[in-house]
Amino acid sequence: MEEKFRRSLYPELDDIDYGIVRALQENARLPFTQIAKELGVTEKTIRMRVQQMQDEGVLSLVGIVNPVKAGLNVQAFVQIATEADKLDDVVAVLNGIVEVRLVVLTSGDYQLITQILVRNYEELSQFLMKTLNKIPGVTRVNVINELKILKSKYKFVR
Amino acid sequence: MEEKFRRSLYPELDDIDYGIVRALQENARLPFTQIAKELGVTEKTIRMRVQQMQDEGVLSLVGIVNPVKAGLNVQAFVQIATEADKLDDVVAVLNGIVEVRLVVLTSGDYQLITQILVRNYEELSQFLMKTLNKIPGVTRVNVINELKILKSKYKFVR
């Protein structure tokens, strides 16, 4: 059974939705009137569809700060293995830690992969030793330092 | 020597910039007049600073699509080891592949970690066998399946 995430009548994103997404991907502040003109519908239609897609979690219009420019110069992927029955607790703790940008449940040697953003290596070692290793249930940790981001894109819709 | 990324006069983000970022992080379309009212400056000031921060790559105002809602149901981290002198070439190829959302140079057993977004496991295996393994210089690959995203945040500024 397919999950319906968009209107009861039209279960999927249609051409207008994709047109909206394509436009707003590049510039979240593009006037709805301009998108409307391009797509041949009224501004109100664009406005309503954007609202719907936002409500449904399909689309987010956000400001993103370049972490390096905000002083977060050190980034790392950290894989975490936990005792099986403590996984939920570990995740709950990670959820509350501001340095943790991403937590993903994975297959493989470690149950979790996380992404950590901190100001410098001092903060990274503090995080690893004072925070992560103190979380009950964490058994093993693998740190993958991010030396340089070579490609990064948020635009999925073409 | 510290990199200056903001004005020759003011090398860092100041309180107004942070106020702007905090506001736009939540809603990229928030009217500048409202931000201005909150911060006690004019709309023109907000407008100019947003423009500057965008020009400098500090801030991006973008629409982000939930990949799952856009049909990209299978996501994986893929670590890649390459012949030392072929690293650049491999990265160049990865740059041109749409399924590749992220490429990061890392420390550790593999030089690269990438994030792959595809529609289904059929596409993932196609990508691994027909695309990745055919890139000259790739010697070893480690696939970490993303089973569930437990935390994900783009907001760095508090």
Added chain:
DNA sequence: TTACTATAATACGAATTTCGACAATATGCA
């Protein structure tokens, strides 16, 4: 098919926001 219902799209005027040109003010530096 036809009528009914719910959802989506349009029309449109008022309120708000954006934009640009110019003036005033601040800052960095010699």
Added chain:
DNA sequence: TGCATATTGTCGAAATTCGTATTATAGTAA
């Protein structure tokens, strides 16, 4: 201090957004 430059403010015109009421459309059931 004073000059040069960058930032901020003022303000009116143009564009955009917003809300209400109306029309159109698709799905559903008789």
